[in-house]
Amino acid sequence: MTVNVFLDDYRHCPQGYILAKDIDECIDLLEKYSISHLSLDHDLECKTRNGLMLVRYMVKHKLFAEFITIHSANSVAGKQMFKYLKEAQNENLMPGTIRISLRPLPLR
Template identity: 30%
Template sequence: MLDLFKLAQSLYLHDLRDCPEGFIVVRTFEEAVQAFKENPINLLSLDHDLGEDEHGNELPNGYDFVKYFCENGLRANKIFLHTDNPVGRKNMYETLLAAQRRGFIDADIEIFHYSITRNKYSGD
């Protein structure tokens, strides 16, 4: 799957939903980290809740990825938050804005509190 990233600059982090046209989907925190290590990302669309492990423990979520993104000074030109979790959305948004103010991430990254795509789940 990671070979496809060479062709894409738009990344969609979500554990279940269908991948929107023009994006490459990553299903886990770890896949998102790997994608940023291997490729420049222009547009990033984030979900908050990324599921549970086989024991019912929450897996690292979109907010965990936002913290990683900020701590490591990663870059995407535009970031959209497509999560339906209102608390998670607010936490991710406010963390990204605070990281910009403090110089942890570039000030010219555009951060949007909403989705750029229609969320769709086909169950496939």
């Protein structure tokens, strides 16, 4: 079964996505399902477990989606997440076929 996952603890989850409110929920979904689109926030309620920690975990444990979007409004942290994933691709730590985009969403 292929699903779309939206990691965010503040924004409304788009239709057609499963909401993960923290990185543990997101990891659980990555381990259980094939993910088509994974949309990630950086700043989460738990300040010590954020989106950058998640992308590092994903690369280390080879848990990926076909398409990954960083939607964090935190421009510095969002760019760090994007850069980390792109570098992982360049170093062949994750498939080069995975599309990665940086598209910040406003906090509504």
